[in-house]
Amino acid sequence: VRLAESGGGMVQAGESLTLSCEASIMPYTNFAMGWYRQAPGKERVFVATFSFNSGKTYYSNSAEGRFVISRHSAAAAASQHSANAAVVLQMNDLRPEDTDLYVCGAGILGSPWDSWGQGTQVTVTS
DSSP: OEEEEEEEEEEEEOOOOEEEEEESSOOOOEEEEEEEEEOTTTEEEEHHHHTTTTTEEEEEETTTTTTTEEEOOOHHHHTTOOOEEEEEEEEEOGGGOOOEEEEEEEEEEEEEEEOOOOEEEEEEOO
């Protein structure tokens, strides 16, 4: 599965950013996509997940209440692969501690994922 990420950038504290991720496949049973963050030399840390089966969303404590992950049909439609799975992460009220490389992942919900994007940098200045 190939994952194409977009969005990210540099903003000031309190501002918002939107990250998008499109997969090269259509959703299948128990398919999920989500975002992790990763600092240089460290393990990926969970941020948010979207389940295509149920529409349920899952968030880290830090993301809960500030970030929203949802299915993003517009992204897939724009790429002319409208049936492909895509998600968007709306990040609000960003804080300097949110600064990191954000990596999109995909796989079976509840199992280790093996499909990852290249990542997109999010930098929040105070």
